Amino acid sequence: MNRRISIGVLSALLAMAGCTSSTPVAHDPGRVVLPVKQVPVPGRIYATKSRALYRFSGTTLTRLRFGSSVKDPAVTPAGDRIAVAQLQDQSSTIVVSDPNGRNRQTLTPPAGAEGTLWAFAPGFDRDGHRIVYLTDRGKPPSSPQNLQPNDLGVWSYDLATGQSRRLVQPFAYTGGDSDPSYRPGVSDQLVYTTYLYGGVPAEPVARLTWMSTRTGATVYLSPDPGRNFEPALSPDGRYVAFIRATPGGDDLYVMPLAPTYNRELRPYPSESAVLIQSGIIAQPVWAPDASAIAFLELVNGSFDLFILPIATDTTIHAAGVAQAVTHGSFLDADSRLAWSP
Amino acid sequence: MPALGSMNHSPATGVPDAPGSHRLRWIALGAIVVALALIGAVLIYLSPVLALLEPHDPALGRVAGAPAATPPPLDSKQRINILLLGSDNDQKFRGDALLSQTMIVVSIDPSAHQVTMLSLPRDLWVEIPGHPSAKIDLAYALGGAPLARATVEKAFKIPIHYYAWVGLNGLVRVVDRVGGVDIDVLHPVLDDNYPNDFSDSGYGTERVYLAAGPQHLDGRHALQYVRSRHGDLLSDFGRSVRQQQLLLAIQHRVAGMDLVSALPTFARDLNGHVKTDLDLVRLTQLALFMRGIHPGDVHQAYISSYVRDATSADGQQILVAEWPAVHAYLVQLFGGDLLP
Numbered sequence: 001m002n003r004r005i006s007i008g009v010l011s012a013l014l015a016m017a018g019c020t021s022s023t024p025v026a027h028d029p030g031r032v033v034l035p036v037k038q039v040p041v042p043g044r045i046y047a048t049k050s051r052a053l054y055r056f057s058g059t060t061l062t063r064l065r066f067g068s069s070v071k072d073p074a075v076t077p078a079g080d081r082i083a084v085a086q087l088q089d090q091s092s093t094i095v096v097s098d099p100n101g102r103n104r105q106t107l108t109p110p111a112g113a114e115g116t117l118w119a120f121a122p123g124f125d126r127d128g129h130r131i132v133y134l135t136d137r138g139k140p141p142s143s144p145q146n147l148q149p150n151d152l153g154v155w156s157y158d159l160a161t162g163q164s165r166r167l168v169q170p171f172a173y174t175g176g177d178s179d180p181s182y183r184p185g186v187s188d189q190l191v192y193t194t195y196l197y198g199g200v201p202a203e204p205v206a207r208l209t210w211m212s213t214r215t216g217a218t219v220y221l222s223p224d225p226g227r228n229f230e231p232a233l234s235p236d237g238r239y240v241a242f243i244r245a246t247p248g249g250d251d252l253y254v255m256p257l258a259p260t261y262n263r264e265l266r267p268y269p270s271e272s273a274v275l276i277q278s279g280i281i282a283q284p285v286w287a288p289d290a291s292a293i294a295f296l297e298l299v300n301g302s303f304d305l306f307i308l309p310i311a312t313d314t315t316i317h318a319a320g321v322a323q324a325v326t327h328g329s330f331l332d333a334d335s336r337l338a339w340s341p
Numbered sequence: 342m343p344a345l346g347s348m349n350h351s352p353a354t355g356v357p358d359a360p361g362s363h364r365l366r367w368i369a370l371g372a373i374v375v376a377l378a379l380i381g382a383v384l385i386y387l388s389p390v391l392a393l394l395e396p397h398d399p400a401l402g403r404v405a406g407a408p409a410a411t412p413p414p415l416d417s418k419q420r421i422n423i424l425l426l427g428s429d430n431d432q433k434f435r436g437d438a439l440l441s442q443t444m445i446v447v448s449i450d451p452s453a454h455q456v457t458m459l460s461l462p463r464d465l466w467v468e469i470p471g472h473p474s475a476k477i478d479l480a481y482a483l484g485g486a487p488l489a490r491a492t493v494e495k496a497f498k499i500p501i502h503y504y505a506w507v508g509l510n511g512l513v514r515v516v517d518r519v520g521g522v523d524i525d526v527l528h529p530v531l532d533d534n535y536p537n538d539f540s541d542s543g544y545g546t547e548r549v550y551l552a553a554g555p556q557h558l559d560g561r562h563a564l565q566y567v568r569s570r571h572g573d574l575l576s577d578f579g580r581s582v583r584q585q586q587l588l589l590a591i592q593h594r595v596a597g598m599d600l601v602s603a604l605p606t607f608a609r610d611l612n613g614h615v616k617t618d619l620d621l622v623r624l625t626q627l628a629l630f631m632r633g634i635h636p637g638d639v640h641q642a643y644i645s646s647y648v649r650d651a652t653s654a655d656g657q658q659i660l661v662a663e664w665p666a667v668h669a670y671l672v673q674l675f676g677g678d679l680l681p
Contacts, residue, residue, distance in 0.1 A: 027520045090548045142533050147571050150533045173574040175529030178553055195528050197574050201645050204527040250555050282555045334556040
């Protein structure tokens with residue numbers, strides 16, 4: 001096309017573009033968290049931004065000095081210790097410390113006989129004596145000429161003995177399991193997400209999974225196909241909040257948990273779960289008194305921290321609207337939140 | 342030149358011009374000067390865009406061929422098909438022999454206000470015009486965009502009106518330029534042998550981990566997400582799904598951008614990393630159209646149900662299509678807008 005004509009038409013089109021209304025997307029402000037004023041946070045919420053650890057408490061925001069980059073903060077029920085995944089260039093380890101990031105202790109090795117290792121998503125048990133976490137420890141040797149699976153499995157670490165053991169063997173070439181948590185109120189149950197493939201043609205599937213650490217039995221709580229993930233257990237262990245992927249978003253649901261499971265239930269418990277919040281939601285976590293759920297929600301291109309009041313009187317439901325704690329802050333949505341008294 | 346305000350005489354009649362006529366002439370002259378200045382400014386402003394859109398294929402250093410079907414006129418409501426090509430173009434590959442690791446036909450139907458993205462598996466065994474049958478990703482290496490286009494048109498009967506090629510750096514820059522993308526990562530991505538594209542040799546590997554779930558990805562991590570296939574049982578099909586996810590996420594970010602100020606900066610960043618035969622006006626027209634597209638207007642299409650694994654005579658692991666079923670599927674997608 002004649003370039004002069006092109007320029008003329010283009011100018012007209014660009015003029016139209018200038019008049020076209022659209023919702024502007026936010027841009028990451030860098031290593032800054034922008035709090036919304038007058039929204040006090042009860043207790044202490046831990047979150048990461050650009051792999052730095054932040055603590056929200058009341059209207060105070062504190063950046064914790066934790067050395068190199070971290071993700072997936074976890075906290076004991078008493079709030080006296082925190083654990084994070086500390087990231088190096090090609091590996092990560094589980095590190096515990098006091099609530100201010102001091103007196104750090106590295107629990108898992110950055111490498112083993114099988115090569116360099118990942119470790120993520122620590123979670124304390126009710127007494128703070130054990131940690132459940134994800135690692136690719138025990139993987140077979142792999143090279144570009146001889147590719148082997150290196151999926152993440154669920155392991156536990158005993159803080160008294162320093163011993164680790166595998167709890168769950170992941171399905172090969174799925175990326176492995178995610179989001180492990182000990183169930184509060186009992187000593188021998190886990191909930192986590194199993195990743196696999198299902199349907200015809202095959203598609204990615206994520207299933208909520210209950211496990212007895214005593215017997216090793218596992219029971220799926222959500223169907224195949226479908227993607228239900230990031231389970232978060234209420235402080236009394238009676239409810240689980242989770243994310244369900246739908247064509248339009250990643251919505252927040254809550255469902256009750258039975259005391260134990262002997263077999264898969266039909267319909268699956270997740271199918272009668274209650275929708276709590278719509279949108280692109282990630283990383284739900286319960287308040288220590290179960291009065292609210294905090295989560296990250298995508299708003300105008302930024303994942304920000306919200307708190308939603310929850311009532312568990314006759315049925316579980318949202319007791320108000322979600323309040324934004326931050327805005328335009330681009331918090332790390334691939335990193336868990338933690339909430340302590 | 343007379344001073345402003347002095348009376349002028351018409352050379353033809355010798356009758357003094359009316360003061361109003363004189364003023365009009367100066368206004369007209371001023372308008373022309375302003376218009377020329379504006380055109381010059383627009384040309385300077387858009388020069389990076391014009392440089393990006395030079396219609397040649399740098400991978401081969403030769404002029405690209407014409408499509409089998411003429412692109413619809415600008416004011417038409419006819420369907421427009423664009424072949425998106427993605428290549429490894431790091432140091433370990435010769436610039437004139439790049440495989441197209443990604444092939445996606447983006448079909449825009451202005452009348453229905455719909456967009457369809459159809460992924461073509463790179464291992465699909467096809468007839469390449471003028472060459473022996475081979476995997477479809479070889480077409481770009483053998484003859485650049487013209488041959489890739491001709492191969493797709495011959496095998497799928499889809500008229501390809503334009504092409505756009507992007508290298509690894511180009512993809513990273515596009516994503517970073519739009520401020521990153523928001524993606525629901527479908528599975529954890531674990532890859533201990535991910536090609537380190539940006540190492541000096543281009544032959545190194547690095548370890549990659551991306552957690553599952555919704556998250557914000559920068560260019561480097563978005564590339565890892567769409568490129569890794571070692572930890573995905575669905576292999577290339579899984580990768581196609583992720584690539585389409587990324588395209589949608591980029592479209593979503595672009596929809597919220599100020600196109601006027603973004604376009605030249607984009608073009609300056611991408612020069613040498615993205616090549617296309619889209620002309621400037623069409624590109625802008627399509628960009629404006631895409632701003633008005635909502636997630637429900639975009640359809641993701643795959644031919645995975647109509648292909649099966651096989652081994653070629655020379656021992657390559659390939660995919661073989663059931664072509665009647667593929668063409669029936671394409672008729673569903675494209676209606677009567679296919680080549681005879």
